Amino acid sequence: xxxxxxxxxxxxxxxxxxxxxxxxxxxxxxxxxxxxxxxxxxxxxxxxxxxxxxxxxxxxxxxxxxxxxxxxxxxxxxxxxxxxxxxxxxxxxxxxxxxxxxxxxxxxxxxxxxxxxxxxxxxxxxxxxxxxxxxxxxxxxxxxxxxxxxxxxxxxxxxxxxxxxxxxxxxxxxxxxxxxxxxxxxxxxxxxxxxxxxxxxxxxxxxxxxxxxxxxxxxxxxxxxxxxxxxxxxxxxxxxxxxxxxxxxxxxxxxxxxxxxxxxxxxxxxxxxxxxxxxxxxxxxxxxxxxxxxxxxxxxxxxxxxxxxxxxxxxxxxxxxxxxxxxxxxxxxxxxxxxxxxxxxxxxxxxxxxxxxxxxxxxxxxxxxxxxxxxxxxxxxxxxxxxxxxxxxxxxxxxxxxxxxxx
Amino acid sequence: xxxxxxxxxxxxxxxxxxxxxxxxxxxxxxxxxxxxxxxxxxxxxxxxxxxxxxxxxxxxxxxxxxxxxxxxxxxxxxxxxxxxxxxxxxxxxxxxxxxxxxxxxxxxxxxxxxxxxxxxxxxxxxxxxxxxxxxxxxxxxxxxxxxxxxxxxxxxxxxxxxxxxxxxxxxxxxxxxxxxxxxxxxxxxxxxxxxxxxxxxxxxxxxxxxxxxxxxxxxxxxxxxxxxxxxxxxxxxxxxxxxxxxxxxxxxxxxxxxxxxxxxxxxxxxxxxxxxxxxxxxxxxxxxxxxxxxxxxxxxxxxxxxxxxxxxxxxxxxxxxxxxxxxxxxxxxxxxxxxxxxxxxxxxxxxxxxxxxxxxxxxxxxxxxxxxxxxxxxxxxxxxxxxxxxxxxxxxxxxxxxxxxxx
Numbered sequence: 004x005x006x007x008x009x010x011x012x013x014x015x016x017x018x019x020x021x022x023x024x025x026x027x028x029x030x031x032x033x034x035x036x037x038x039x040x041x042x043x044x045x046x047x048x049x050x051x052x053x054x055x056x057x058x059x060x061x062x063x064x065x066x067x068x069x070x071x072x073x074x075x076x077x078x079x080x081x082x083x084x085x086x087x088x089x090x091x092x093x094x095x096x097x098x099x100x101x102x103x104x105x106x107x108x109x110x111x112x113x114x115x116x117x118x119x120x121x122x123x124x125x126x127x128x129x130x131x132x133x134x135x136x137x138x139x140x141x142x143x144x145x146x147x148x149x150x151x152x153x154x155x156x157x158x159x160x161x162x163x164x165x166x167x168x169x170x171x172x173x174x175x176x177x178x179x180x181x182x183x184x185x186x187x188x189x190x191x192x193x194x195x196x197x198x199x200x201x202x203x204x205x206x207x208x209x210x211x212x213x214x215x216x217x218x219x220x221x222x223x224x225x226x227x228x229x230x231x232x233x234x235x236x237x238x239x240x241x242x243x244x245x246x247x248x249x250x251x252x253x254x255x256x257x258x259x260x261x262x263x264x265x266x267x268x269x270x271x272x273x274x275x276x277x278x279x280x281x282x283x284x285x286x287x288x289x290x291x292x293x294x295x296x297x298x299x300x301x302x303x304x305x306x307x308x309x310x311x312x313x314x315x316x317x318x319x320x321x322x323x324x325x326x327x328x329x330x331x332x333x334x335x336x337x338x339x340x341x342x343x344x345x346x347x348x349x350x351x352x353x354x355x356x357x358x359x360x361x362x363x364x365x366x367x368x369x370x371x372x373x374x375x376x377x378x379x380x381x382x383x384x385x386x387x388x389x390x391x392x393x394x395x396x397x398x399x400x401x402x403x404x405x406x407x408x409x410x
Numbered sequence: 411x412x413x414x415x416x417x418x419x420x421x422x423x424x425x426x427x428x429x430x431x432x433x434x435x436x437x438x439x440x441x442x443x444x445x446x447x448x449x450x451x452x453x454x455x456x457x458x459x460x461x462x463x464x465x466x467x468x469x470x471x472x473x474x475x476x477x478x479x480x481x482x483x484x485x486x487x488x489x490x491x492x493x494x495x496x497x498x499x500x501x502x503x504x505x506x507x508x509x510x511x512x513x514x515x516x517x518x519x520x521x522x523x524x525x526x527x528x529x530x531x532x533x534x535x536x537x538x539x540x541x542x543x544x545x546x547x548x549x550x551x552x553x554x555x556x557x558x559x560x561x562x563x564x565x566x567x568x569x570x571x572x573x574x575x576x577x578x579x580x581x582x583x584x585x586x587x588x589x590x591x592x593x594x595x596x597x598x599x600x601x602x603x604x605x606x607x608x609x610x611x612x613x614x615x616x617x618x619x620x621x622x623x624x625x626x627x628x629x630x631x632x633x634x635x636x637x638x639x640x641x642x643x644x645x646x647x648x649x650x651x652x653x654x655x656x657x658x659x660x661x662x663x664x665x666x667x668x669x670x671x672x673x674x675x676x677x678x679x680x681x682x683x684x685x686x687x688x689x690x691x692x693x694x695x696x697x698x699x700x701x702x703x704x705x706x707x708x709x710x711x712x713x714x715x716x717x718x719x720x721x722x723x724x725x726x727x728x729x730x731x732x733x734x735x736x737x738x739x740x741x742x743x744x745x746x747x748x749x750x751x752x753x754x755x756x757x758x759x760x761x762x763x764x765x766x767x768x769x770x771x772x773x774x775x776x777x778x779x780x781x782x783x784x785x786x787x788x789x790x791x792x793x794x795x796x797x798x799x800x801x802x803x804x805x806x807x808x809x810x811x812x813x814x815x816x817x
Contacts, residue, residue, distance in 0.1 A: 024653060025628060027683040031539045036689035039496050046495060060493045072486055075698070079479050084668040085469045088453065089446050120670070121654040122526055123692050127534075132438045136543050136565045152690035158543045158565050221432060246431060261697030263527070276434040282443035283532050283559035289696050290668030291482070321816075 037372035045366040059366040074298025091118025122252040145374035179214040189221030195228040195337030198383035202336035209243035226336035230256030260321040264292040316386035323397035346380035363399040444779035453697030466773040498525025516627025529659040548597040552781035586621040596628030602635040605790035609743035616650035635745035637663030671699040723793035730804035753787035770806040
């Protein structure tokens with residue numbers, strides 16, 4: 004038995020052999036989500052006893068807030084945990100809707116909230132509901148790689164836009180007009196963005212939402228890092244447009260990655276199409292995760308403490324990473340990522356990340372995951388771990404640099 | 411605010427209006443999974459205080475086995491419940507592989523096991539990994555409606571085959587040859603089948619697996635109802651072919667529907683394509699569900715007790731449903747469904763199910779969900795509830811018949 008994980012992706016069996024195994028589909032030839040490959044390797048090293056610091060994956064060091072865990076434990080004892088309504092438990096949809104009043108001071112009707120299997124489930128539903136096979140859709144570059152891979156797997160065509168430093172690496176209304184002129188069906192906006200951590204300047208999210216409505220393009224606003232800002236609050240696209248599709252999740256701010264629960268807010272006319280898709284593609288979202296998520300709203304105080312840790316981590320790394328040789332870190336407005344230039348350290352950051360993991364036990368993600376064009380010149384560090392881990396990582400990286408063996 | 415649930419599906423806004431809201435995609439125009447609509451209505455009635463007996467949905471009356479709940483509770487206290495490897499926790503993949511030795515006496519390497527978000531997640535991954543947009547794929551009719559709706563949403567074309575009573579409503583090797591001649595890429599086999607409860611005659615699953623290998627068609631074997639047989643054991647396609655793709659789940663035999671956890675066993679050459687798809691489309695499967703599933707294997711004794719209840723339910727309903735007017739129930743070899751003819755009671759079983767819910771509080775699913783051609787002549791009853799519920803349902807249905815007002 005060959006190990007399936009020891010193989011490369013440029014394998015011979017894509018061909019149309021008539022005697023060997025049947026070939027996988029062409030559309031399964033998407034790139035891996037590199038961070039997951041790095042995480043698997045890092046986990047294998049942990050299992051072997053290595054002392055690894057996980058800075059590769061957007062995984063909080065903290066578990067779900069205590070109130071969420073208590074709600075899950077109560078549900079284990081009192082609920083059968085069977086299928087729920089495909090759109091989610093009514094109580095959770097109502098609680099999420101109310102959160103928009105509390106956080107942003109806007110009204111969102113519970114009927115427009117769809118509970119999903121993480122933001123991943125939300126993207127699948129949203130893209131299927133608005134795009135045909137062959138449609139193109141604008142994506143920020145650098146950006147979360149699953150946007151383009153999910154679009155490709157569903158037969159749509161990612162159109163990468165590269166906003167650059169003038170716009171804080173965020174799209175501008177002129178990108179909306181350019182996409183319209185190119186025949187694209189819409190734009191994905193993420194502020195704060197992954198991997199850069201940058202946020203749109205104040206008012207920009209609303210400008211883009213209005214430009215999309217004017218040009219009759221779909222706007223999908225990925226707001227998964229909302230709540231994790233260090234300077235000024237993030238804007239929701241819902242404040243400017245009832246036609247925007249908002250994707251959010253309990254994974255990041257609420258510290259519940261492995262629970263696989265998130266939500267969409269969709270325009271009224273998409274509710275029933277999305278319900279039909281959700282019924283057929285997912286049946287329903289995890290019942291225990293829905294109970295836990297409902298409880299999580301009582302854990303805001305704890306989550307705000309965690310955010311303070313991230314702020315300390317961020318300050319520490321902005322000080323220490325340059326000492327370890329990392330340059331030109333993008334303005335880290337939100338989320339828990341630093342995106343650093345490494346072209347002076349290695350031609351391809353994949354080799355750099357591999358050497359860094361081998362020599363220091365610090366796992367980070369090569370930029371190629373997020374930017375197929377320029378990514379080999381960058382590395383993304385996640386600072387969602389503990390302050391002690393960040394201190395230890397800084398120490399190891401500086402020591403590695405001092406040996407002169409690394410780069 | 412209009413309620414999104416009060417609207418019909420033949421709405422005006424599919425058009426290309428230039429001023430109204432943007433239209434949903436054509437591919438979102440799949441049928442609803444009717445059983446979920448019925449369940450939502452039944453749940454709404456329960457919330458209003460109605461006394462509803464759920465026979466519409468394949469939802470066991472029992473929670474997860476105690477050993478699974480204990481494992482989940484332990485994980486709540488000891489595990490961060492973050493992202494796991496995209497293919498699943500190694501310990502769970504190993505445990506599932508070992509189960510094939512215990513149940514079927516065959517060896518399955520853990521590397522070929524993929525943990526998924528229910529069988530739903532498994533179908534999405536399997537179909538994306540083997541089919542291009544435009545490919546056609548053979549499906550049994552009647553059959554689980556999500557097969558055809560997932561295929562449609564992913565741009566593939568369902569090709570319904572109707573085996574009929576001679577083959578116990580199950581495909582035969584000649585169907586494989588016919589599909590090949592029509593240019594289809596493969597066949598889905600489900601034994602026991604939903605909604606009919608029928609199973610392939612002994613040796614048939616192996617025949618079909620070999621015919622698919624010979625004709626170079628993919629075989630997807632849905633084995634979600636394995637373990638729930640009342641006469642003879644179900645065959646796994648894996649015993650006959652290492653090229654078969656097996657879909658299974660903890661939802662039915664393991665009584666864990668709302669946990670949304672299942673698995674695939676795939677040919678070696680599909681492991682990496684499916685891993686890439688899983689990384690991008692799902693990231694990973696619920697961590698607490700994976701812990702619970704690992705525990706569930708220690709709850710087999712409890713699950714066997716539940717199967718005895720199903721056997722009692724089945725015997726009771728095979729006796730009582732005919733007295734309430736339901737005819738020609740298909741041979742119920744496995745699963746927990748009875749598929750009964752109702753054309754003598756009502757022209758369209760949707761109206762019959764609605765009247766039955768209104769008058770008796772018994773929720774059942776119209777056959778149209780499972781068979782777009784002949785389904786209006788059938789109703790599916792799920793007997794996964796308690797024996798008391800089955801007794802009460804029988805009483806209500808017989809009383810309804812006696813009033814003469816029903817049909």
